[in-house]
Amino acid sequence: xxxxxxxxxxxSCGIISAQETLIFDSIHYPLKTPITLSGTFGEIxxxxxxxxxxIKTGGIxxxxxxxxxxxxxxxxxxxxxxxxxxxxxxxxxxTTSVYAHLKNFNKAITEYVKSMQYANQTFExxxxxxxxRITLEKxxxxxxxxxxxxxxxxxxxxxxxxxxxxIPRNPLNYNINITDNIKPIIxxxxxxxxxxxxxxxDVINSDLNYYIKDTIFxxxxxxxxxxxxxxxxxxxxxxxxxxxxxxxxxxxxxxxVMDSFSFSETRYVNSLIDYQQKDCCNKIMQKCFLDxxxxxxxxxxxxxxxxxxxxxxxxxxxxxxxxxxxxxSELLCYVKAKNRKxxxxxxxxxxxxxxxxxxxxxxxxxxxxxxxxxxxxFYFEFSKENYxxxxxxxxxxxxxxxxxxxxxxxxxxxxxxxFNLKHKITLAKVNSNDKIIYMGGSWSNNxxxxxxxxxxxxxLTFDTIPPIIKPQNIYNGKNMxxxxxxxxxxxxxxxxxxxxxxxxxxKWILMEYDPKNSKLxxxxxxxxxxxxxxxxxxxxxxxxxxxxxxxxxxx
Numbered sequence: 001x002x003x004x005x006x007x008x009x010x011x012s013c014g015i016i017s018a019q020e021t022l023i024f025d026s027i028h029y030p031l032k033t034p035i036t037l038s039g040t041f042g043e044i045x046x047x048x049x050x051x052x053x054x055i056k057t058g059g060i061x062x063x064x065x066x067x068x069x070x071x072x073x074x075x076x077x078x079x080x081x082x083x084x085x086x087x088x089x090x091x092x093x094x095t096t097s098v099y100a101h102l103k104n105f106n107k108a109i110t111e112y113v114k115s116m117q118y119a120n121q122t123f124e125x126x127x128x129x130x131x132x133r134i135t136l137e138k139x140x141x142x143x144x145x146x147x148x149x150x151x152x153x154x155x156x157x158x159x160x161x162x163x164x165x166x167i168p169r170n171p172l173n174y175n176i177n178i179t180d181n182i183k184p185i186i187x188x189x190x191x192x193x194x195x196x197x198x199x200x201x202d203v204i205n206s207d208l209n210y211y212i213k214d215t216i217f218x219x220x221x222x223x224x225x226x227x228x229x230x231x232x233x234x235x236x237x238x239x240x241x242x243x244x245x246x247x248x249x250x251x252x253x254x255x256x257v258m259d260s261f262s263f264s265e266t267r268y269v270n271s272l273i274d275y276q277q278k279d280c281c282n283k284i285m286q287k288c289f290l291d292x293x294x295x296x297x298x299x300x301x302x303x304x305x306x307x308x309x310x311x312x313x314x315x316x317x318x319x320x321x322x323x324x325x326x327x328x329s330e331l332l333c334y335v336k337a338k339n340r341k342x343x344x345x346x347x348x349x350x351x352x353x354x355x356x357x358x359x360x361x362x363x364x365x366x367x368x369x370x371x372x373x374x375x376x377x378f379y380f381e382f383s384k385e386n387y388x389x390x391x392x393x394x395x396x397x398x399x400x401x402x403x404x405x406x407x408x409x410x411x412x413x414x415x416x417x418x419f420n421l422k423h424k425i426t427l428a429k430v431n432s433n434d435k436i437i438y439m440g441g442s443w444s445n446n447x448x449x450x451x452x453x454x455x456x457x458x459x460l461t462f463d464t465i466p467p468i469i470k471p472q473n474i475y476n477g478k479n480m481x482x483x484x485x486x487x488x489x490x491x492x493x494x495x496x497x498x499x500x501x502x503x504x505x506x507k508w509i510l511m512e513y514d515p516k517n518s519k520l521x522x523x524x525x526x527x528x529x530x531x532x533x534x535x536x537x538x539x540x541x542x543x544x545x546x547x548x549x550x551x552x553x554x555x
Contacts, residue, residue, distance in 0.1 A: 027068040028139040041170040042258030043240030048266040051168040052159030061103045061154045063145040073134035076127045080513045084149025098159035103146025121508045169260045172324045180232040183329040184321045186210045188227040193219035212333035220337045223289035230323045245320040246288045254288040254305040268296045270404035271375040279402045291375035309337035349379035368410040393460040408451040430457040438495040466545040467492040476551040488520040495542035502537045
């Protein structure tokens with residue numbers, strides 16, 4: 001621990017600045033195998049930026065995971081979603097390393113977590129141990145890699161954060177090297193005019209020199225977006241890029257780089273992309289211009305990205321797109337402003353100003369939009385459709401899904417619903433194929449109120465169907481002497497599982513829940529002695545429909 005002592009001594013003398021403290025002299029890699037990535041820092045995900053790197057584990061679980069540096073376990077979280085099983089380690093240089101989607105912890109962490117799970121009678125738990133409880137040195141074994149939480153396949157999610165602010169930073173800035181000599185790939189380009197007309201064209205690739213063959217004719221006021229991704233050696237994954245620069249006639253008009261971002265900013269990913277293209281075509285176009293309410297701090301030499309052409313000459317537009325290993329691709333195209341009058345578009349709907357609180361009423365429907373709920377001003381539209389199927393209200397078309405929502409807004413429905421099980425009523429989103437998705441909400445007298453962070457089609461429906469419990473390896477009277485686990489599958493096809501509780505002989509037992517696989521497992525331990533036992537499992541959905549399973553077994 002000499003490095004820790006030296007660090008503290010230098011800090012007390014004021015020799016190390018705040019910025020320098022975030023640097024490691026060297027680290028131990030979190031895995032012993034060479035690092036290849038299936039996900040990069042700042043990568044665009046659904047409604048968020050990726051806050052770390054995803055390290056491949058060869059499609060298997062159980063790879064040993066190590067602390068990258070001296071420190072102590074500052075947090076341990078266990079959840080069926082999100083990061084699953086995760087460890088947070090605070091280091092003396094002011095950083096926190098995060099290891100997520102783990103399968104199991106080491107012995108000391110496992111014993112601590114299990115004791116707290118039993119003390120609180122819960123599988124999901126979020127713990128902040130005393131700094132002296134679990135101390136570590138660089139290279140200490142801490143866990144096994146896994147696939148827990150919202151992981152889509154076995155891997156290790158790894159992060160480095162500023163301990164004070166919890167702002168995640170790009171781990172590839174911290175002595176972590178990957179083999180990568182492949183330049184980013186560029187697929188297409190979109191050009192936007194002042195009247196929001198859009199031209200999208202595929203690019204031509206000649207030995208990774210990208211270009212557009214024909215001159216693009218534009219309005220005098222113009223902006224751009226680009227479809228791009230990165231690839232690394234030894235892996236087929238399409239990863240996120242590191243930086244984009246946009247030049248017009250050799251003048252830099254837009255530059256962003258992904259070194260860090262705040263979790264409070266992460267939903268602004270919906271402002272960075274062309275949300276309309278994502279909504280209609282599942283195509284991720286990265287905008288090289290800023291919406292009015294885009295408050296991301298990833299832009300260097302901040303400029304809004306819009307260009308005004310005051311002539312009808314041909315202008316050169318060039319993108320330089322790089323990965324973290326400084327492999328860069330260039331896209332070159334030529335644009336020319338054309339002399340023509342802009343179309344006189346008559347807007348439909350109610351004008352919404354994104355920097356104001358606004359309340360709207362449409363007979364029984366009330367909407368409350370908070371300050372900065374949207375990224376741009378726009379014209380809002382509302383309509384109703386007739387009842388369908390088992391819906392208990394008309395279908396309310398709340399604008400359309402091509403406009404992203406940044407913050408929750410409130411929907412209130414003032415209805416006198418003729419339904420004898422009012423507490424089983426909920427709001428549902430109606431997809432294009434008429435499939436309904438649970439959205440929640442509750443009654444206040446005759447007003448149904450819920451929070452939403454998306455536009456679309458919504459209606460009231462009901463749910464009186466309890467969850468399904470399917471035992472996998474137990475039945476009444478079974479001898480479980482040779483079994484190491486008790487296993488169930490639990491399902492709810494609408495509102496979803498809200499909670500569960502399992503008891504053996506009237507005492508709570510720790511069952512691990514994996515929602516993505518609908519799996520519920522108890523691992524036999526010293527809590528259950530030899531002999532005859534009684535098991536009871538209660539499972540409840542989000543509308544309090546309940547199912548119970550009971551069985552006697554022998555251990």
